[in-house]
Amino acid sequence: MAIVVNLENERSKKGASLDALMALVSDDLALVNTSIVERMHSPVELIPQLAGHIIAAGGKRLRPMLTLASAKLCGHREQRHIHLAACVEFIHTATLLHDDVVDDSSLRRGLASANAVWGNKPSVLVGDFLFSRSFELMVEDGSLQVLAILSHAASVLSEGEVLQLVTANDTSTSEDAYLEVIRAKTAALFAAACQIGAVVSDRPKVEEEALESYGLNLGIAFQLIDDVLDYSAKQEKLGKALGDDFREGKITLPVILAFRRGDDAERQFWRRTLEDLEQAEDGSDLREAQRLMEKHQSLADTVKRARHYGAIARDALGIFPDSPAKSALTDIIDFCIERAF
Amino acid sequence: MAIVVNLENERSKKGASLDALMALVSDDLALVNTSIVERMHSPVELIPQLAGHIIAAGGKRLRPMLTLASAKLCGHREQRHIHLAACVEFIHTATLLHDDVVDDSSLRRGLASANAVWGNKPSVLVGDFLFSRSFELMVEDGSLQVLAILSHAASVLSEGEVLQLVTANDTSTSEDAYLEVIRAKTAALFAAACQIGAVVSDRPKVEEEALESYGLNLGIAFQLIDDVLDYSAKQEKLGKALGDDFREGKITLPVILAFRRGDDAERQFWRRTLEDLEQAEDGSDLREAQRLMEKHQSLADTVKRARHYGAIARDALGIFPDSPAKSALTDIIDFCIERAF
Numbered sequence: 081m082a083i084v085v086n087l088e089n090e091r092s093k094k095g096a097s098l099d100a101l102m103a104l105v106s107d108d109l110a111l112v113n114t115s116i117v118e119r120m121h122s123p124v125e126l127i128p129q130l131a132g133h134i135i136a137a138g139g140k141r142l143r144p145m146l147t148l149a150s151a152k153l154c155g156h157r158e159q160r161h162i163h164l165a166a167c168v169e170f171i172h173t174a175t176l177l178h179d180d181v182v183d184d185s186s187l188r189r190g191l192a193s194a195n196a197v198w199g200n201k202p203s204v205l206v207g208d209f210l211f212s213r214s215f216e217l218m219v220e221d222g223s224l225q226v227l228a229i230l231s232h233a234a235s236v237l238s239e240g241e242v243l244q245l246v247t248a249n250d251t252s253t254s255e256d257a258y259l260e261v262i263r264a265k266t267a268a269l270f271a272a273a274c275q276i277g278a279v280v281s282d283r284p285k286v287e288e289e290a291l292e293s294y295g296l297n298l299g300i301a302f303q304l305i306d307d308v309l310d311y312s313a314k315q316e317k318l319g320k321a322l323g324d325d326f327r328e329g330k331i332t333l334p335v336i337l338a339f340r341r342g343d344d345a346e347r348q349f350w351r352r353t354l355e356d357l358e359q360a361e362d363g364s365d366l367r368e369a370q371r372l373m374e375k376h377q378s379l380a381d382t383v384k385r386a387r388h389y390g391a392i393a394r395d396a397l398g399i400f401p402d403s404p405a406k407s408a409l410t411d412i413i414d415f416c417i418e419r420a421f
Numbered sequence: 422m423a424i425v426v427n428l429e430n431e432r433s434k435k436g437a438s439l440d441a442l443m444a445l446v447s448d449d450l451a452l453v454n455t456s457i458v459e460r461m462h463s464p465v466e467l468i469p470q471l472a473g474h475i476i477a478a479g480g481k482r483l484r485p486m487l488t489l490a491s492a493k494l495c496g497h498r499e500q501r502h503i504h505l506a507a508c509v510e511f512i513h514t515a516t517l518l519h520d521d522v523v524d525d526s527s528l529r530r531g532l533a534s535a536n537a538v539w540g541n542k543p544s545v546l547v548g549d550f551l552f553s554r555s556f557e558l559m560v561e562d563g564s565l566q567v568l569a570i571l572s573h574a575a576s577v578l579s580e581g582e583v584l585q586l587v588t589a590n591d592t593s594t595s596e597d598a599y600l601e602v603i604r605a606k607t608a609a610l611f612a613a614a615c616q617i618g619a620v621v622s623d624r625p626k627v628e629e630e631a632l633e634s635y636g637l638n639l640g641i642a643f644q645l646i647d648d649v650l651d652y653s654a655k656q657e658k659l660g661k662a663l664g665d666d667f668r669e670g671k672i673t674l675p676v677i678l679a680f681r682r683g684d685d686a687e688r689q690f691w692r693r694t695l696e697d698l699e700q701a702e703d704g705s706d707l708r709e710a711q712r713l714m715e716k717h718q719s720l721a722d723t724v725k726r727a728r729h730y731g732a733i734a735r736d737a738l739g740i741f742p743d744s745p746a747k748s749a750l751t752d753i754i755d756f757c758i759e760r761a762f
Binding site: 124125126127174178182200202204206208211212215216218219222228231234241243245 | 550557565569583584
């Protein structure tokens with residue numbers, strides 16, 4: 081089932097891509113990848129094997145690219161951003177490993193997840209290793225401010241994951257409660273990844289805060305679109321199984337909107353499928369969920385909400401003069417949102 | 422079945438206790454406990470609930486006491502050691518939470534383990550939270566050297582856990598390979614806990630290294646005795662189920678010695694029970710394992726090995742003048758070893 085979203089009067093361009101960003105940071109990103117491979121090394125072979133599997137499958141490297149582009153925006157001329165971008169990716173990878181265990185996921189970007197290949201135990205432990213290694217790398221960089229930002233982001237991130245767990249399967253979750261979860265579990269690391277680009281460049285506080293705000297709002301928009309994709313036709317092209325969130329009973333904004341806009345019978349449907357996890361095996365309940373979202377425009381309106389946060393992210397960059405880095409960071413906003421189509 | 426160990430000509434005193442240590446650090450330890458409770462706080466209530474459960478059940482607080490006593494030995498007069506002792510306990514608690522998930526343990530010190538009460542998912546995530554929080558606390562302390570020591574210890578620790586996992590159920594594991602595992606998974610954090618006591622007191626490198634060596638060797642001795650306890654009559658008094666290691670097929674030194682000293686039939690027994698995990702449900706295989714260990718003196722000789730490392734730990738303290746702190750640290754060695762009886 082395709083999503084019908086009215087694109088008229090919307091500000092972002094169709095066909096946004098990460099091309100400008102890639103052109104800007106591709107040399108640096110190659111160095112980040114080298115740093116990642118070097119620093120995930122361990123004499124215990126399973127560690128680089130397992131870590132390499134998920135890092136190779138890890139897709140776009142969006143978070144480390146944010147650090148690289150933010151540092152470029154701030155005129156950083158050294159190489160510190162390379163290693164800190166690797167730290168950000170290590171933290172992200174550690175949480176992916178633990179997430180896949182927590183969610184019992186068997187697929188990650190169309191490939192078998194690490195827990196599916198090696199089991200839950202090494203996934204938990206290698207996650208711990210990457211997390212520790214990330215702090216070792218930060219210590220080598222030597223900035224207590226960077227350490228403060230990333231250790232705080234990591235602790236907020238795990239708080240967000242726990243919060244998501246305790247609010248799971250509760251259809252009465254409010255939009256605000258949901259936003260609190262995604263702010264913590266996704267947006268905090270985006271914010272930190274961008275903020276440290278200003279920190280390593282010794283930029284004034286106001287620029288740090290601008291990049292933090294850019295990252296935070298971009299992260300919220302990114303997660304909202306991720307939640308849309310789990311119910312949209314586009315998703316299958318991304319190699320992620322459609323309806324994972326539905327099967328796990330995750331309460332995301334598309335569900336919250338459909339639930340609040342629905343009648344009693346519809347709410348009964350959501351309670352049965354997401355709270356009691358009683359779902360037809362033939363996929364008909366997932367199709368019904370998609371139909372109700374279509375009826376109440378809840379995917380389209382989630383995209384609208386994402387655009388709202390995207391607009392805040394765009395304005396946060398307003399204090400920086402025009403530059404290729406600024407254009408690239410702006411393109412990311414469009415790219416993150418237009419993934420939905 | 423009781424262990425028969427010849428205590429004659431052994432240096433340590435029977436009846437060693439932690440009394441001197443407790444007298445030395447009890448005021449500080451109360452402050453550590455306050456710091457722990459304060460810093461495990463989160464608006465997400467499950468976090469302090471679950472963390473509080475395991476921290477309350479967490480026994481002796483041996484590792485943070487090592488930091489406190491080491492700082493006292495080095496004449497530390499500020500309060501930094503309090504917060505760093507809390508960091509050490511947070512790292513330890515995070516690994517306990519993840520260990521219990523990895524080992525599917527249902528008991529921890531005679532109480533239900535956190536994963537048994539709340540499930541694996543929150544245990545993984547709250548472990549991550551405590552780990553991140555520990556780094557936040559270190560950043561507040563502000564010493565990059567402490568951060569380097571503890572982040573490295575944490576990464577070695579997780580390497581040790583993975584190594585233990587990949588060498589599990591392999592009866593051909595050598596004593597050296599086993600020592601490598603326990604050095605990493607247990608002794609590295611003991612070493613770090615002691616070393617930072619010297620670091621916060623700005624003591625010369627030689628004292629730092631002495632305390633690191635003390636901690637490392639104490640940690641090895643501690644783990645060896647832990648492994649003995651899993652097969653010894655004493656264990657049941659500690660509230661930990663007897664034979665956990667046996668049931669999981671863990672290859673510990675008592676097994677390694679019995680296997681290497683055994684005949685073909687006995688090795689066949691170890692392979693069946695520990696590699697193939699084919700074990701009689703009536704506990705007769707566990708009793709047979711204990712009988713073979715008795716026959717080959719493998720528990721008694723593991724205790725002897727522990728005494729060897731204990732002696733190195735004792736000598737490492739030799740460069741420090743006599744003091745109540747030094748006596749207390751020496752007592753810990755005896756206490757750790759005499760837990761076996």
